[in-house]
Amino acid sequence: MDLISNLSLGFATALSLQNILYAFIGCLLGTLIGVLPGIGPVATIAMLLPVTYGLDPTTALIMLAGIFYGAQYGGSTTAILVNLPGESSSVVTAIDGYQMARQGRAGTALFTAGFGSFFAGCVATMVLAAFAPQLAQLAFNFGPADYFSLMVLGLVGAIILSSGSILKAICMILVGLLLGLVGTDVNSGMMRYTFNIPALFDGIDFVCVAMGLFGFAEVITNLSHKDKRETFTKNVSGLWPTWIDFKRMMPAILRGTTLGSILGILPGGGAVLSSFASYTLEKKVSKYSAEFGKGAIEGVAGPESANNAAAQTSFIPLLTMGIPSNAVMALMVGAMTIHNIQPGPQVMQNNPELFWGLIASMWVGNLMLVILNLPMLGVWVKLLTIPYRFLYPAILVFCCIGVYSLNSNVANIYITAILSVFGYVLSKFGCEAAPMLLGFVLGPMMEEYFRRALILSQGSYSTFVTNPISLSLLVVTAILVSIMAFPSIKKKRQEAFQEE
Amino acid sequence: MNVRNKQNFAAGLFFVAFGVFSAIAARGYSMGTGDDIGPGYFPFWLAVLLAVLGTVLGVSSLATRAERTGIGKLDWKSTLWIVGAVVLFAFLLQHLGVVLSVVVLVVVSSMGSHEFTWRGTAASSIVLAVMIYLVFVKGLHLQFPAWPTIFS
Numbered sequence: 001m002d003l004i005s006n007l008s009l010g011f012a013t014a015l016s017l018q019n020i021l022y023a024f025i026g027c028l029l030g031t032l033i034g035v036l037p038g039i040g041p042v043a044t045i046a047m048l049l050p051v052t053y054g055l056d057p058t059t060a061l062i063m064l065a066g067i068f069y070g071a072q073y074g075g076s077t078t079a080i081l082v083n084l085p086g087e088s089s090s091v092v093t094a095i096d097g098y099q100m101a102r103q104g105r106a107g108t109a110l111f112t113a114g115f116g117s118f119f120a121g122c123v124a125t126m127v128l129a130a131f132a133p134q135l136a137q138l139a140f141n142f143g144p145a146d147y148f149s150l151m152v153l154g155l156v157g158a159i160i161l162s163s164g165s166i167l168k169a170i171c172m173i174l175v176g177l178l179l180g181l182v183g184t185d186v187n188s189g190m191m192r193y194t195f196n197i198p199a200l201f202d203g204i205d206f207v208c209v210a211m212g213l214f215g216f217a218e219v220i221t222n223l224s225h226k227d228k229r230e231t232f233t234k235n236v237s238g239l240w241p242t243w244i245d246f247k248r249m250m251p252a253i254l255r256g257t258t259l260g261s262i263l264g265i266l267p268g269g270g271a272v273l274s275s276f277a278s279y280t281l282e283k284k285v286s287k288y289s290a291e292f293g294k295g296a297i298e299g300v301a302g303p304e305s306a307n308n309a310a311a312q313t314s315f316i317p318l319l320t321m322g323i324p325s326n327a328v329m330a331l332m333v334g335a336m337t338i339h340n341i342q343p344g345p346q347v348m349q350n351n352p353e354l355f356w357g358l359i360a361s362m363w364v365g366n367l368m369l370v371i372l373n374l375p376m377l378g379v380w381v382k383l384l385t386i387p388y389r390f391l392y393p394a395i396l397v398f399c400c401i402g403v404y405s406l407n408s409n410v411a412n413i414y415i416t417a418i419l420s421v422f423g424y425v426l427s428k429f430g431c432e433a434a435p436m437l438l439g440f441v442l443g444p445m446m447e448e449y450f451r452r453a454l455i456l457s458q459g460s461y462s463t464f465v466t467n468p469i470s471l472s473l474l475v476v477t478a479i480l481v482s483i484m485a486f487p488s489i490k491k492k493r494q495e496a497f498q499e500e
Numbered sequence: 501m502n503v504r505n506k507q508n509f510a511a512g513l514f515f516v517a518f519g520v521f522s523a524i525a526a527r528g529y530s531m532g533t534g535d536d537i538g539p540g541y542f543p544f545w546l547a548v549l550l551a552v553l554g555t556v557l558g559v560s561s562l563a564t565r566a567e568r569t570g571i572g573k574l575d576w577k578s579t580l581w582i583v584g585a586v587v588l589f590a591f592l593l594q595h596l597g598v599v600l601s602v603v604v605l606v607v608v609s610s611m612g613s614h615e616f617t618w619r620g621t622a623a624s625s626i627v628l629a630v631m632i633y634l635v636f637v638k639g640l641h642l643q644f645p646a647w648p649t650i651f652s
Binding site for chain 2: 165167168170171174175177178181185187188190192193216219220223224387388389390392393394396397400401404405408410413414416417420421424425426428429430431446447450451454455457458459460461
């Protein structure tokens with residue numbers, strides 16, 4: 001069996017002392033930033049990218065991935081105890097989790113979230129191991145025109161499944177694509193949009209974009225909110241659920257895992273959408289639907305399983321096709337490029353230890369997270385008492401140092417500062433930053449595939465529609481767009497994201 | 501003129517401005533030919549598309565059945581403290597070294613909080629400066645000017 005020999009290679013890699021250590025650091029950091037509201041995995045991974053220069057690429061990716069799924073665990077703690085989503089994917093957990101905490105069942109809620117996440121994480125990793133090789137095989141048949149159409153589908157899918165206005169999201173993608181083209185054009189050597197500023201000759205580093213939009217801009221946004229929060233940090237006891245609790249949470253966990261695994265693979269699916277979808281589903285199918293919003297255990301179990309499952313399976317499009325489906329995966333593309341690994345189907349052949357090591361490390365990491373989260377809960381709860389006025393200067397310091405150390409150039413800090421004002425003002429106009437970051441990463445790739453496709457077809461644009469793979473991808477894109485234009489579906493979509 | 505959806509109107513204006521500006525700049529680069537597109541081709545058409553969609557967004561915000569939104573007040577005070585602190589840090593880094601610059605960054609950015617206290621800020625700036633020195637300069641050996649240039 002190929003799978004078994006592959007997985008044993010994976011575990012041999014993941015269980016080396018160094019990789020265990022970095023997986024642990026990643027999970028620890030992920031939980032930490034997951035617990036702390038106001039700093040997310042995108043900013044953290046961006047901050048740590050420069051630090052991973054010196055590491056082995058496999059080790060670096062294992063650590064960064066750990067931060068991402070670790071944050072899904074940590075986010076639920078904050079949601080349950082403070083009614084503040086530590087992570088955006090925990091927004092729905094806060095609804096019923098916080099009510100459970102108010103009823104003195106914080107311990108049970110936390111156990112449910114932790115257990116659900118662990119179960120979902122393990123299953124989704126299995127899905128990843130089973131399906132990724134097949135998809136990668138498929139991706140080998142892709143030509144430049146197919147890749148271009150795939151990226152169009154990826155970008156359109158990413159915005160349809162995200163919240164907010166579609167038109168604005170498309171515009172943000174275009175802004176991102178354009179920003180991605182800044183710098184020296186690789187084919188002609190022409191300087192584009194550099195305006196004789198030497199710092200722009202090599203293009204804008206995507207760490208600056210991520211840090212400006214997700215680090216600094218979020219600090220500014222958080223500073224303008226002055227809300228009080230009520231924390232249940234004193235009486236967290238009785239972690240173990242009763243038999244009845246257990247019987248109620250299990251089906252929700254199974255449904256959440258399935259839903260999350262499927263939605264995670266879709267472009268733009270990811271953790272946030274899955275948790276929303278799972279909450280809606282649980283409310284529909286549950287015998288106790290009247291209890292939702294008042295502390296229903298299914299309302300914690302389902303979404304928490306779904307977001308963790310999706311966090312794992314969202315690696316599938318990245319590892320098999322090289323297409324990032326959300327902002328975190330866009331950063332993973334960056335992490336791989338730093339180490340001269342071109343994301344795509346060839347990763348599995350050229351760097352099998354990286355591919356299977358990363359997958360195996362997710363099992364190891366999920367196990368570590370259960371240990372980190374449940375028995376060490378007290379430590380994380382203490383962290384919640386740190387006031388934001390001490391946190392945000394620290395975030396700024398780490399962001400600045402991270403950006404500077406990219407190439408020891410202060411110009412990067414200025415660029416990041418400008419982008420943060422840009423991101424903050426746009427957020428006031430109701431524009432989300434995530435599509436822009438995706439566009440930024442895909443911009444140069446899309447241009448390259450577009451150019452190559454036209455060279456191959458000798459300038460005929462019909463190559464995008466005569467090619468069967470490319471055609472079917474574009475047809476799917478067109479169907480998605482036209483579906484979204486229907487008023488009734490538009491309304492449904494808005495409802496789904498306003499579910500509370 | 502009554503702008504019902506102020507958010508979309510402002511966003512539309514921004515996208516049109518960004519698109520038009522990028523398209524004009526892209527005219528300066530060669531468009532190439534169909535079978536070998538030049539450096540101007542892709543950005544030009546992206547920018548045109550952005551300007552068109554921005555126009556649609558802006559115009560639709562004027563429609564009588566457009567959803568009413570307002571733009572939340574921009575918090576210029578917080579923005580200035582944060583961005584100012586960051587820019588100051590970048591400026592000072594080459595001259596004062598990373599340790600002192602971190603102290604300046606923490607102190608200035610903390611002033612943006614409505615809960616600012618000197619004692620808390622002093623403590624956190626010292627803790628962070630020591631941590632940065634130990635982790636990044638001593639631990640990871642990143643290339644930083646650590647101290648003011650006159651001392652080294």
